[in-house]
Amino acid sequence: MERIDYLFYSYANRSSGMIDPEGIEILCSDMEVDHMDVRILMLAWKMRAEKQGYFTLEEWRQGLKSLRSDTVNKLIKALPDLEKEVKRPPNFVDFYNYAFRYCLTEEKQKSIDIESICQLLDLVLGSHFRAQVDYFNEYLKIQSDYKVINMDQWMGFYRFCNEISFPDFSNYDPELAWPLILDNFVEWMRAERT
Amino acid sequence: MGERKTFELEQGWEYMQKGITKLKGILDGSLEQFNSEEYMMLYTTIYNMCTQKPPNDYSQQLYDKYREAFQVLPSIREKHNEFMLRELVKRWANHKIMVRWLSRFFHYLDRYFIARRSLPPLNEVGLTCFRDLVYQKVNSKAKDAVLDVIGKERDGEQIDRALLKNVLDIFVEIGMSQMDLYEDDFEAHMLQGTGAYYSAEECLKRERERVSHYLHSSSETKLVEKVQHELLVVHVNQLLEKEHSGVHSLLRDDKLDDLSRMFRLYHKVTRGLEPVSNVFKQHITAEGTALVQQAEDAASSQAANGGVQEQVLIRKIIELHDKYMTYVTDCFQNHTLFHKAMKEAFEIFCNKTVAGSSSAEQLATFCDTILRKGGSDKLNDEAIEETLEKVVKLLAYISDKDLFAEFYRKKLARRLLFDRSANDEHERSILSKLKQQCGGQFTSKMEGMVTDLQLAKEYQSSFDEYLGNNPSTRPGIDLQVSVLTTGYWPSYKSSDINLPAEMARGVEVFKEFYDNKNKHRKLTWIYSLGSCHINAKFDQKPIELIVTTYQACLLMLFNTSDKLSYPEIMTQSNLSNDDLPRLLHSLSCGKYKILSKEPNTKTVTQNDSFEFNHKFNDRMRRIKVPLPLVDERKKVVEDVYKDRRYAIDAAIVRIMKSRKVLGYQQLVMECVEQLSRMFKPDIKAIKKRIEDLISQEYLEREKENPNMFRYLA
Numbered sequence: 001m002e003r004i005d006y007l008f009y010s011y012a013n014r015s016s017g018m019i020d021p022e023g024i025e026i027l028c029s030d031m032e033v034d035h036m037d038v039r040i041l042m043l044a045w046k047m048r049a050e051k052q053g054y055f056t057l058e059e060w061r062q063g064l065k066s067l068r069s070d071t072v073n074k075l076i077k078a079l080p081d082l083e084k085e086v087k088r089p090p091n092f093v094d095f096y097n098y099a100f101r102y103c104l105t106e107e108k109q110k111s112i113d114i115e116s117i118c119q120l121l122d123l124v125l126g127s128h129f130r131a132q133v134d135y136f137n138e139y140l141k142i143q144s145d146y147k148v149i150n151m152d153q154w155m156g157f158y159r160f161c162n163e164i165s166f167p168d169f170s171n172y173d174p175e176l177a178w179p180l181i182l183d184n185f186v187e188w189m190r191a192e193r194t
Numbered sequence: 195m196g197e198r199k200t201f202e203l204e205q206g207w208e209y210m211q212k213g214i215t216k217l218k219g220i221l222d223g224s225l226e227q228f229n230s231e232e233y234m235m236l237y238t239t240i241y242n243m244c245t246q247k248p249p250n251d252y253s254q255q256l257y258d259k260y261r262e263a264f265q266v267l268p269s270i271r272e273k274h275n276e277f278m279l280r281e282l283v284k285r286w287a288n289h290k291i292m293v294r295w296l297s298r299f300f301h302y303l304d305r306y307f308i309a310r311r312s313l314p315p316l317n318e319v320g321l322t323c324f325r326d327l328v329y330q331k332v333n334s335k336a337k338d339a340v341l342d343v344i345g346k347e348r349d350g351e352q353i354d355r356a357l358l359k360n361v362l363d364i365f366v367e368i369g370m371s372q373m374d375l376y377e378d379d380f381e382a383h384m385l386q387g388t389g390a391y392y393s394a395e396e397c398l399k400r401e402r403e404r405v406s407h408y409l410h411s412s413s414e415t416k417l418v419e420k421v422q423h424e425l426l427v428v429h430v431n432q433l434l435e436k437e438h439s440g441v442h443s444l445l446r447d448d449k450l451d452d453l454s455r456m457f458r459l460y461h462k463v464t465r466g467l468e469p470v471s472n473v474f475k476q477h478i479t480a481e482g483t484a485l486v487q488q489a490e491d492a493a494s495s496q497a498a499n500g501g502v503q504e505q506v507l508i509r510k511i512i513e514l515h516d517k518y519m520t521y522v523t524d525c526f527q528n529h530t531l532f533h534k535a536m537k538e539a540f541e542i543f544c545n546k547t548v549a550g551s552s553s554a555e556q557l558a559t560f561c562d563t564i565l566r567k568g569g570s571d572k573l574n575d576e577a578i579e580e581t582l583e584k585v586v587k588l589l590a591y592i593s594d595k596d597l598f599a600e601f602y603r604k605k606l607a608r609r610l611l612f613d614r615s616a617n618d619e620h621e622r623s624i625l626s627k628l629k630q631q632c633g634g635q636f637t638s639k640m641e642g643m644v645t646d647l648q649l650a651k652e653y654q655s656s657f658d659e660y661l662g663n664n665p666s667t668r669p670g671i672d673l674q675v676s677v678l679t680t681g682y683w684p685s686y687k688s689s690d691i692n693l694p695a696e697m698a699r700g701v702e703v704f705k706e707f708y709d710n711k712n713k714h715r716k717l718t719w720i721y722s723l724g725s726c727h728i729n730a731k732f733d734q735k736p737i738e739l740i741v742t743t744y745q746a747c748l749l750m751l752f753n754t755s756d757k758l759s760y761p762e763i764m765t766q767s768n769l770s771n772d773d774l775p776r777l778l779h780s781l782s783c784g785k786y787k788i789l790s791k792e793p794n795t796k797t798v799t800q801n802d803s804f805e806f807n808h809k810f811n812d813r814m815r816r817i818k819v820p821l822p823l824v825d826e827r828k829k830v831v832e833d834v835y836k837d838r839r840y841a842i843d844a845a846i847v848r849i850m851k852s853r854k855v856l857g858y859q860q861l862v863m864e865c866v867e868q869l870s871r872m873f874k875p876d877i878k879a880i881k882k883r884i885e886d887l888i889s890q891e892y893l894e895r896e897k898e899n900p901n902m903f904r905y906l907a
Binding site for chain 2: 135
């Protein structure tokens with residue numbers, strides 16, 4: 001326990017008592033992981049970190065304890081297992097949901113701008129659903145109905161990737177309660193590709 | 195993103211080749227399919243090979259291999275004439291499918307590599323391959339075969355028009371939507387051949403028209419053909435089949451007795467009336483649609499006479515309705531099936547837009563014309579009543595009833611406020627008919643408006659009395675005020691115009707008078723609706739001008755200044771650039787030039803200056819200086835759409851509150867039903883409102899079943 005705390009303070013900001021974005025960058029470089037790597041997001045998830053770019057002592061303790069790591073080396077070694085854990089079905093939905101909330105930086109913010117959503121999708125779903133993410137991102141950038149995406153649409157897209165046959169959409173029914181943006185996406189895909 | 199295995203080109207390509215082979219198998223008729231997983235693996239393979247670090251970044255090689263994948267073997271060469279054409283069409287269709295699928299696998303190239311190197315996109319590469327490998331080699335033979343087939347048709351043989359159209363589409367598509375290949379390789383030859391076939395010029399024209407059926411079929415022709423096709427195909431019974439084209443011609447020729455006979459006959463046959471009522475419906479729909487088309491054509495060729503056109507159309511639709519209602523009652527003995535057919539037919543074409551104006555607006559304008567002074571001088575009271583009755587019946591077929599209501603309300607307001615209504619009783623009569631048909635909520639505001647005016651007259655009398663009893667309060671002008679209840683009337687902009695002293699005084703006096711009687715009410719003055727009789731002393735004689743209040747305010751400015759510039763007028767009147775040009779135009783560039791403008795151009799600009807035109811004269815002693823209306827259509831539509839959003843929200847919340855948990859489709863259905871009295875809600879709009887309500891946490895999606903919603907208290 002002591003070692004975990006000690007590790008925390010080696011990255012934390014003196015005055016705020018938290019690890020701040022600068023600290024996280026140093027941590028990442030020590031871990032030899034790019035700070036935009038999805039595994040850092042997974043780490044945040046494991047810690048249940050509330051504020052993007054910051055880790056509190058409590059969060060740090062919780063995360064590292066459950067990863068059974070108290071040194072940077074152990075942390076690095078714990079990453080592959082963490083990846084596997086996140087990818088397991090019940091966890092992944094939770095992680096996917098978390099990723100969205102983690103990016104709500106303002107207080108009362110409920111949605112995320114298109115640019116950031118595209119990056120987030122790429123990061124979080126890119127390895128699972130490359131094609132869907134690429135096409136959907138393309139669509140998001142050219143459409144003008146929505147300037148932001150909310151949680152319902154975010155979760156809807158994941159369900160979409162899992163359930164809908166791609167790229168023919170043969171089992172997609174716009175008369176069901178799919179978010180409207182997905183109805184429009186499918187329509188666009190069908191029109192573009194004939 | 196973790197460690198990733200590096201693919202060698204041969205390795206990765208071997209995998210892709212398997213996919214391509216499978217694709218070719220599918221095109222040749224194998225029953226296999228690509229499932230999502232296979233597709234995604236192929237896509238991801240390409241993606242990986244393109245995003246690997248050099249020297250394993252194989253984008254260029256993959257681009258080249260893509261092109262190589264198209265090896266279309268022209269077995270077409272051995273075939274002839276129609277068989278060759280069919281084979282060509284089939285090969286082309288297959289080729290397009292292959293391009294589509296391969297483009298999807300290789301999509302990542304399209305996104306990044308191609309843009310970066312300014313190369314032709316994958317689509318184009320695919321099409322170019324077909325053109326080079328196949329088209330160039332067979333197009334001349336194909337052209338000959340097509341001309342051959344056309345020749346057969348001229349000789350009276352039946353030909354496969356669809357095949358021809360498909361072949362000619364290839365000519366067009368290969369040119370990549372440039373018509374030159376079609377024109378050079380085919381059309382030129384065809385026209386030449388045609389010239390040789392006929393001698394007279396007229397025949398040539400007729401031929402072109404006929405051939406246009408399968409060169410570029412007009413959708414109208416296709417439609418009529420299809421309808422006729424449907425007529426022949428719809429029924430199984432041989433007996434009916436012969437009669438079917440008979441029914442059509444009976445309707446066309448208005449053979450009422452024969453139709454009655456037919457009805458009696460088929461009434462006995464189980465479901466025998468269905469095909470007949472279908473033909474009836476289609477016939478009416480065709481006639482109605484033709485009327486709409488006529489109106490559209492007339493409107494576009496006579497852009498100026500918008501108002502006249504709408505009236506004609508509505509009248510014609512009313513006539514059509516009367517005519518076929520007679521059929522339903524007389525020939526078809528009021529059978530529900532035929533009532534239904536008629537209703538559905540009218541619903542189809544009564545909701546079409548003509549020259550940008552919706553049917554709801556057209557109907558409201560029609561009403562306005564009848565109810566206005568001088569609008570229906572030729573009709574007696576009874577005839578007017580009858581017409582109003584029919585108009586209200588037509589409303590039943592229009593889905594955007596709320597739009598009609600709003601247009602009607604706006605025009606009613608103008609009639610009432612400017613005293614243009616011809617007959618109070620007719621106004622009340624149509625309102626009661628509308629109430630009967632659409633419910634009290636529909637007409638409550640309008641009724642309020644009519645009542646308001648009556649009350650206003652009473653107020654005016656007591657105001658006059660008040661002035662009589664208190665001579666010191668008299669403002670020195672004759673003032674008439676109509677006090678309106680805000681909720682009933684359409685919303686109007688009120689601007690802060692600087693009133694001339696005399697008018698300002700009048701307003702003050704009335705305000706005192708009103709406040710004494712009603713301590714809890716607030717008056718908002720809408721000067722834009724007012725009118726004014728103002729005496730103008732011209733050199734030759736004084737003339738009374740009937741103008742709007744705004745126009746009067748501007749004219750009064752010239753009592754204190756001889757000449758005013760546009761900016762000066764703007765400052766002194768406090769009107770904006772939205773209103774001022776139009777107003778000044780009406781006084782200086784219209785029929786009556788009360789003001790002279792410098793420079794004397796036809797439009798008003800901010801650099802102009804104005805003077806009172808004391809030389810003005812007219813033979814009349816009283817003239818009305820008109821102010822053209824601003825087009826309110828856009829605002830009306832905007833307002834109605836905004837109200838609809840609230841109506842949809844209210845309906846959704848109401849339904850969810852009572853049901854607590856409800857499936858999406860059920861919710862939509864109930865919503866549509868609840869709202870159908872006033873308008874036909876767009877399903878997408880409902881979906882959007884639901885999503886907004888989720889965002890605002892009125893509803894939430896059930897976790898276990900994403901098609902169900904729960905009401906959040």
